[in-house]
Amino acid sequence: MPNIFDQGLARNGANFAPISPLSFIERTAEVYPERLAVVHGDLRRNWAQVYDRCRRLASALARRGVGKGDTVAVMLPNTPPMVEAHFGIPMAGAVLNALNTRLDAETIAFMLDHGEAKVVIVDPEFAPVMKRAIALRQSKAPLAVIDVEDEVYTGPVERIGALTYEQLLAEGDAQYAWQLPGDEWDAIALNYTSGTTGNPKGVVYHHRGAAVNAVSNILEWDMARHPVYLWTLPMFHCNGWCFPWTVAARAGVNVCLRKVEAKAMIDAIAAHGVTHYCGAPIVHGMLVNAPDEMKRGLPTGVKAMVAGAAPPASMIEGMERMGFDLTHVYGLTEVYGPATVCPKHDEWNEVDIGERARLNARQGVRYHLQRDARVIDPATMQPVPLDGETMGEIMFRGNITMKGYLKNPAATAEAFAGGWFHTGDLAVQYPDGYIKIKDRSKDIIISGGENISSIEVEDVLYRHPDVLAAAVVARPDARWGETPCAFVELKAGASLKAEDIVAHCKKHLAGFKVPRAVVFGELPKTSTGKIQKFELRKQAGSAAAIDV
Template sequence: MENKNNNPYSLGLDKNAANYAALTPLSFIERAASVYPDRTAVIHGDVRRSWCETYQRCRQLASALQQRGIGEGDTVAVMLPNIPEMLELHFAVPMTGAVLNTQNTRLDAETIAFMLDHGEARVVITDREFSDVMHRALRMASVEPLVVDVDDPQFAGGDLIGTLTYEQLLAEGDPDFAWQPPADEWQPITLNYTSGTTGNPKGVVYHHRGAHLNAISNIIGQNLPPHAVYLWTLPMFHCNGWCYPWSVTAVAGTHVCLRHLRPESVFELIQACGVTHFCGAPVVLNMLLNAPEESKALVDHTVTVTTGGAAPPAAIIEGMEAIGIKVVHAYGLTESYGPSVFCAHQDEWDALVLEQKAAKMARQGVRAPALEELMVADPVSLEPVLRDGSTLGEVFMRGNNVMKGYLKNPTATEEAFAGGWFHTGDLAVWHADGYIEVKDRSKDVIISGGENISTIEVEDILYRHPAVLEAAVVAKPHEHWGEVPCAFVTLKEGTEVSAEEIIDFTRDHMAHFKCPKQVVFAPLPKTSTGKVQKFALRAMLKEIPADITEQDI
């Protein structure tokens, strides 16, 4: 073996200040402000701010926080909707070396209190809209943070519960604050909590390097052009808005804020602001599809939406394409900074009929540019499954856009990274072209008579029924088969259909053993990010008598 000391490249070529800088998304805003100082950075109602103004506000806030003792290792928790202050905090907090913890705006006080204590929040910044729940959470929590109120003129109501307002805190700082990039690019930048449906939520830690790389990865994955106009339909608290606060800033785009998600507001802003891109879970796309026709007619230019968080039924993709909105399907988890897999478009798909094209686009896809490796494999042996589109395995990832780990939870971290891969817990098949297709969460797959049934596959058929607005499928215990599918369905307004008709419709489109054996008409409980809470449906099912005569399986 060659002696490394004889390697001519091993000496005198060390990294130094001239050829190395820690990767951080903070560099994006400095560049946007210096290259495009007068371009519009933020739109929020009547508020218009340039990149120069936005950068100054971020530096001023960072200065104010630092003067109050906030620095490396500290947590700043925020409870805000998609407003300019939320964007500013994605830069200002890490400029101090501290960690930003964006709180889910739909959680209960007890859960919020747990997260404030677990993250040891030193500062809490909250909007008046959430003052009641935050006041209760702060009384339950053990920590005693500095509480700062955001007083947004777009919201009338709520109380001021803090020591001072956001603008008062801002006034304490220096707009020329000379922030420093992290000494180590693996330094934590944000803390995000999982949904915690089976216990206390886990704290997912992101680092500067992963945030930088995933932001760039989004730009490539969604073809985000220079000066894109991005509408904030996706909650900025969710995986830090899938890293889009940094992605849109990197292209010196325009952040169009949207405090409350209403379909008519989305279409109005698309037209009024010239929106080119937005993101949202399939439930958001479904809301838009069912908006009045006059609202949908406002889409008069090319718009691209990235969807993820749950597998979108092909029927939703077809519908969006039909009204002129291009769909990019992404897949990821909180632990992977949001999107880490994109359904990269292939030119030959354009020759397919819309239904076939939508079926291709409904697959999760291939690894994003920032993800090093992606595979579908046996969950125990880690042996990759056949790329035959039918053999089921677990989705595994590894790369720079996988979390540092779970805060204060070494056991869960070790389990998640066993074998040198991140274990997603999602079950998928691997197609011959290398695209993966998620079939279910491992805990949601239905095993009926020894056969695996993908609830996603059944839901995809249900969404094709003209009367179905939303659908979710869970396992129902069965004496003979062990488990059979039960469908929870929400109908479109003004439609009527029987459970038997729904079942017959599925039997016309798929193998009979996969079809629902019971249909329950009810609203679907969802998480704050639009995912159906199947554990809640399973609990509901225990209280519901079997009111449908089971057909032959």
């Protein structure tokens, strides 16, 4: 029965509007039109110019028949057109599909077909692989190809489309009257998972989730107005953790970077007064391990966000020496990138580096605008005790969670079973509520009936001063079923033997957890710097055991 607060108090255009990150750029262009928005080589654009270009893009797409529910794919590095795509494409009512630029032609062809892309915008660096992908498509539906021209790019150029990006924008109207989505539940982006087994799954984001995660980024970092954000994190990865929308909300500067290298990062930080950047541990490791002479002149107080593997003590120490402030976050594609954060407490500064690393290595607590993040027993769907010992699965629920998997209702239902999103990550929860991952369910090593956390062993490996990167996977063993196999990438100039690694691990681990095989070499990584364990599992079976 309606109560008094439901009578004569209807929702209408005056008191309700869908939440969307498109509102962010509109406001910033109105309030700070002359503020610098984009830096790319010698190019500089303010927010009024970027907003005009986004509206032109939306208008041009609309004139070509692109509208609500249509997919526009882009294969772009972190360049100005990629920033514009995050606004112009959804302004047309369409869905942005940012393709991973490291993928092969066969996978790209699958994504173009599965997502039913009507248009694809391509950077010249990736034209060859896109040309092959288009030839491999199974769909006969027309696909408009738009070539981007970039003066910063110095490699070979092959035109594969009918017109250039600038020609497309010239067709558009800078005064295009774009509309907010009719429903904030409307799709804004399509992102594909890495697809380590079988075809990748298409993760669908909605406007509300994109907006609230972007705002949560601001809250987690206490971001003041006009941050200078360096694009070290690929924008194709979870839409850059929603930071294209975050930077627009704060009227910040997008410092574009085609390729992530230590010198390019250091030069950009020093030249543009960068205040914030994000990345996997390997990205931060580039800075920490860069020669001291290269790092001279770096500003202090830069805020860095790390996700993926927990930051080891050596990284935290290295960042502190540079005067950088490191924040650890955790998430997955299905939760728009980071959806938990490890907020630091003042008293943590008083403990030694080892304890500080342990505290900072936790995945932490839910983002401000995420409803909940808990460690739950998947069998009972009840939260585990907050004792730091009882293991369960990390689960999320709230606005910062995908709509579901495109064209895959079975996988969507499985992921949302019991009213929570199941991550597949095994963890414990401490009395202070902070979550700590112990392993992926598929990465737990069962040796002689005992569970071994690969992450626990990796944490120990990272404590060795000569280790740059490490990963541990299960190796088949006739006696024990499985034993740990360590893959180790050493820092430049370092020289270690397997026996050195084993001796180091014996100081910190129970005997059955010590790796029985050690393989040295560069570790295979994704384009976002994550170590590809599925590739290492293929090698583990042939790795020779050692006497421990």
